[in-house]
Amino acid sequence: MSDLLERLRGRGWRMTAQRRVVAEVLDGEHVHLTADEVHSRAVAKLPEISRATVYNTLGELVSLGEVLEVSTDQRAKRYDPNAHQPHHHLVCARCGAIRDVHPVGNPLADLPDSERFGFTVSDVEVTYRGVCPNCAAA
Amino acid sequence: MSDLLERLRGRGWRMTAQRRVVAEVLDGEHVHLTADEVHSRAVAKLPEISRATVYNTLGELVSLGEVLEVSTDQRAKRYDPNAHQPHHHLVCARCGAIRDVHPVGNPLADLPDSERFGFTVSDVEVTYRGVCPNCAAA
DNA sequence: CACTTACTTTGGACAATGTCTAATTCGAGC
DNA sequence: GCTCGAATTAGACATTGTCCAAAGTAAGTG
Structure with missing residues (x-):
């Protein structure tokens, strides 16, 4: 996922500890976390990160086309980092x-x-x- | 949709004014209302119907296979009365x-x-x- | 028709998810 | 190092949905 950080920096994304942590959490295959799950895991790495920031960052990653929003259940949205291969x-x-x-x-x-x-x-x-x-x- | 009421009665569904109203609201083609929209329209016909009853009734109709739950946006669930023709x-x-x-x-x-x-x-x-x-x- | 009983309805509290805002903090270019 | 615009924060608020105990009612029985 370091490619992701590189790509984002190249696009003028200001890099912060919070954003790096969110990107790290969203690394891997078959990853489909809810915003809340992303937040929990981010807090483990950076205890003072806030819920709002996680929501903001996820929204930005979706806008940038780096992460997909999927709704497989009708509860919470899930975030899928596998955005560059249609599936x-x-x-x-x-x-x-x-x-x-x-x-x-x-x-x-x-x-x-x-x-x-x-x-x-x-x-x-x-x-x-x-x-x-x-x-x-x- | 009177067939629906007949079918339900035949299955031992106790008929109440509230349930009749909800079933009436869900009549037609390309109908995909949210629970809240169903509630608003039901209130227009039966002002004292409560939100909880609308949710209960929709849930029962789904269990009975008479209405489908669809989530085309990731906000509210929508209810589709066209349950007998796959689509x-x-x-x-x-x-x-x-x-x-x-x-x-x-x-x-x-x-x-x-x-x-x-x-x-x-x-x-x-x-x-x-x-x-x-x-x-x- | 009145009774009875189990099923329904009700309002409001509660829960889960997400959005917004004003004040503060901070990344990064000069 | 400064500075400034962008990012973060806490918490209030909004929306959607669930749950519960109390009150009401459909429908079978005699």
Whole structure:
């Protein structure tokens, strides 16, 4: 994720300890934390960071296109650092585990003109739901 | 929607003025109201209906499979009475307008085994995003 | 028709998530 | 080092949803 910090600095992002910590928390594969989870983990590294800053920073990262906002449950938004490779999500209906997945084909092409109601359609978001191996075993 | 009332009564649903009003509000095509919108419209017909009852009733309708819960924005849940015909949603990114759409093919089949991570996948939810004709004109 | 009982409704307190603001602090260029 | 605009902070506030105990009511029974 140091590439991220480099990219952001290059874009004129003022670097602060708080922003660095938030970026560090959002590193990894299949990471889909809520704002609150990001805040908890950030506090572990930098105890005086405030909730507002975490929200601000997450919002900025989303605007910059470095992080995606996904809503796989209808509770809190989750933040996905894997923004540079298009993907969809597979969610466990029991425990809420989330995996990034890559379906074949382009779902956008599956919506016929007759079903577009004159909209200019630019994006599609797919959420698969099922039961993960852990929950199936239990 | 009187069929709905019949079906519910047949399933042992106790009929009350409040439940009737909520069911009436949820009648029509391309209806995707939030709980709060349902409440406002219900109050117009039955001023003393409470917020808790609207939430309760919506929850019951969802459990009974008569209404779907959809989350096209990450604010409030919306309730879709078109539960008996499988469909997906097309959302205007500017004004939030929602249409029911029917893509060709089965998106479930587009997720290869290698991308299922051992999950038992049972359902898929697709949200198309774009700009509606009204907003494009403005 | 009146009774009874279990199911529903109600209002308000509470919880979770997110937004906003004014005052303070701080990064980084000169 | 300064300076200044940008970032951070604490906490109030807003929105959406849940929970509970008390009161009300639908509908079967006799």
